[in-house]
Amino acid sequence: GTYQARVELAFRAKRASKYTDLPPLLVKGIAYHHAGLENVERDLVEHAFIHRHLVAICCTTTLSAGINMPARAVILDDYKQFSVHEKDVADKGRFMRNGNGPTMFRPLPRNTFHQIAGRAGRAGFDDTGTAHILVHSRDEAKWIEEYYFAREGGKADGKLVPAYDPLQSALSNRHVMLEQLLVFANEVQDVTYDDVKAFFAMSFYTHQLGNAGQAMDAALRIRHATARDFIAGAKLPPGKVVGILEANANRVAGAITDTITQHRAECQLTAAGGFSCTCGAKPGGGFRAACDHLRLVVQEVLGRQPGLEKALDGMLASALREECYVDFLIDNGFLDQVGDDAYHCTPFGSLVARLYVYPTIAVFIKQRLLARASNPGDLPFEPWFYQLVKDVQDEHNASYSPSLFHAAWHWMEEAGMDIVLEPARQPIPALRALIPATDDPVYPGDFNNFKADLQRWARVAGKIARHLGMAAIEAGCNELERRIEHGVKAELLPLVENLKGVGRIRGRMLLRAGCKAIEDVQDAHPDALSKATGLPVQACERIINSAREWQPVEDIDHDD
Numbered sequence: 001g002t003y004q005a006r007v008e009l010a011f012r013a014k015r016a017s018k019y020t021d022l023p024p025l026l027v028k029g030i031a032y033h034h035a036g037l038e039n040v041e042r043d044l045v046e047h048a049f050i051h052r053h054l055v056a057i058c059c060t061t062t063l064s065a066g067i068n069m070p071a072r073a074v075i076l077d078d079y080k081q082f083s084v085h086e087k088d089v090a091d092k093g094r095f096m097r098n099g100n101g102p103t104m105f106r107p108l109p110r111n112t113f114h115q116i117a118g119r120a121g122r123a124g125f126d127d128t129g130t131a132h133i134l135v136h137s138r139d140e141a142k143w144i145e146e147y148y149f150a151r152e153g154g155k156a157d158g159k160l161v162p163a164y165d166p167l168q169s170a171l172s173n174r175h176v177m178l179e180q181l182l183v184f185a186n187e188v189q190d191v192t193y194d195d196v197k198a199f200f201a202m203s204f205y206t207h208q209l210g211n212a213g214q215a216m217d218a219a220l221r222i223r224h225a226t227a228r229d230f231i232a233g234a235k236l237p238p239g240k241v242v243g244i245l246e247a248n249a250n251r252v253a254g255a256i257t258d259t260i261t262q263h264r265a266e267c268q269l270t271a272a273g274g275f276s277c278t279c280g281a282k283p284g285g286g287f288r289a290a291c292d293h294l295r296l297v298v299q300e301v302l303g304r305q306p307g308l309e310k311a312l313d314g315m316l317a318s319a320l321r322e323e324c325y326v327d328f329l330i331d332n333g334f335l336d337q338v339g340d341d342a343y344h345c346t347p348f349g350s351l352v353a354r355l356y357v358y359p360t361i362a363v364f365i366k367q368r369l370l371a372r373a374s375n376p377g378d379l380p381f382e383p384w385f386y387q388l389v390k391d392v393q394d395e396h397n398a399s400y401s402p403s404l405f406h407a408a409w410h411w412m413e414e415a416g417m418d419i420v421l422e423p424a425r426q427p428i429p430a431l432r433a434l435i436p437a438t439d440d441p442v443y444p445g446d447f448n449n450f451k452a453d454l455q456r457w458a459r460v461a462g463k464i465a466r467h468l469g470m471a472a473i474e475a476g477c478n479e480l481e482r483r484i485e486h487g488v489k490a491e492l493l494p495l496v497e498n499l500k501g502v503g504r505i506r507g508r509m510l511l512r513a514g515c516k517a518i519e520d521v522q523d524a525h526p527d528a529l530s531k532a533t534g535l536p537v538q539a540c541e542r543i544i545n546s547a548r549e550w551q552p553v554e555d556i557d558h559d560d
């Protein structure tokens with residue numbers, strides 16, 4: 001980024017942000033990002049980062065959770081999530097003892113660790129990326145090596161490769177691939193099939209995919225899989241036989257039978273794009289995970305009736321349309337097809353690329369928003385939003401403890417922290433039917449991460465709602481995001497957002513004393529306000545001064 005652009009950003013930050021250290025840092029190309037930032041500040045910092053005006057950004061996991069923010073290098077200053085007191089931990093299996101005393105820490109889950117480290121290296125910009133982890137001793141380095149990495153091929157002298165927890169699935173690869181493709185399309189706006197192919201050829205995902213015996217572009221799923229691609233690697237296990245029930249240009253059906261148990265799976269593929277198998281496999285489960293029964297039947301048909309190859313290609317293309325990344329982006333409104341092999345990034349595509357949210361998740365949220373808009377009385381807004389976040393998490397294969405939802409609700413209802421961190425004592429009736437509370441403990445670290453995630457999803461949902469012209473949902477999301485941030489009911493927002501030294505407790509005291517808006521505080525007398533609120537006179541003086549200095553914050557330009 002240029003110096004001029006940084007100076008411009010610094011000026012914006014000076015007008016919009018309460019942090020006085022942010023503008024001088026921005027001039028130097030440095031910024032920070034954490035859950036405590038206001039919306040305008042976060043927008044500004046993320047905008048600066050995405051548009052490469054920054055040399056370095058110092059951030060919490062907020063920046064990496066579910067959202068892709070690639071960088072050339074990533075430095076982790078710790079791999080421990082948070083500490084708790086030993087006596088509070090019932091199940092010590094997931095925790096590790098701190099060498100110095102009775103506190104315990106939990107290492108970041110392996111997949112989270114590699115997700116963060118994997119932000120290093122921006123596809124299309126860097127040849128390689130590097131991730132560094134700061135440690136205190138050689139023993140710690142050794143521990144990290146053994147916990148987060150494995151030796152290739154299990155050999156003692158094998159190359160170190162990431163060790164994943166079992167959750168790492170073909171599905172997460174699909175999320176990432178679609179996202180990378182969309183970010184690239186947004187970058188260049190007009191994209192051809194050859195661009196897409198060249199772009200992926202230099203990404204490290206190509207070698208991660210390994211060689212499944214398929215053509216690279218089919219393996220990458222940037223073009224339709226043909227029948228030949230589909231059967232690559234299919235091999236009939238010993239003791240099983242393939243029978244063909246029907247094979248013509250309209251329908252192919254067959255069965256795989258176990259010669260000993262006589263167990264039988266029947267599958268079919270039709271010209272209309274239908275695909276089913278008695279084993280339960282269906283399209284959408286992932287091309288590579290698609291059922292081997294169908295693969296074996298297609299292989300058998302190709303062998304017996306080579307003339308059906310074209311028809312089979314067509315059947316597979318429509319049955320597995322979702323599986324082709326380019327088609328997925330076209331079908332879901334991220335790309336417009338403008339020629340045979342030419343595509344254009346749509347405004348929705350650009351929005352989602354800039355939000356750095358997975359396209360799969362954006363589609364999911366969009367569908368939920370459309371359903372909500374067509375039936376606004378479905379559920380009160382707040383439980384509906386919680387359900388949305390829970391479902392988004394399930395889509396991500398990363399479920400939160402249900403107690404966190406109840407905790408966040410209590411937090412926004414201005415409950416004390418004793419209730420917030422022990423929500424099982426007072427589960428929220430409006431939420432209980434959707435997300436039953438458990439008596440899982442809620443740790444402050446988990447709660448803070450959850451708050452940051454809730455804010456993030458409220459923001460993403462709000463922006464997508466705005467794009468769809470749903471003003472009421474956008475406003476609802478915006479209000480929730482701000483309430484989560486401050487832990488207050490909506491009526492307190494004007495006070496806690498604009499008065500220095502006023503949080504949820506003092507805000508409530510002011511409101512009870514009749515101050516609903518900044519203007520009410522501006523007109524107050526310190527002695528009278530002290531008497532009405534019970535706050536010390538000096539504190540009231542400072543609050544009144546802050547109200548009198550208050551000026552409406554200028555909104556920064558949004559580029560959507």
Ligand SMILES: [Zn+2]
Pocket residue numbers: 265267277278279280281291292293294
């Ligand atoms: Zn099957």
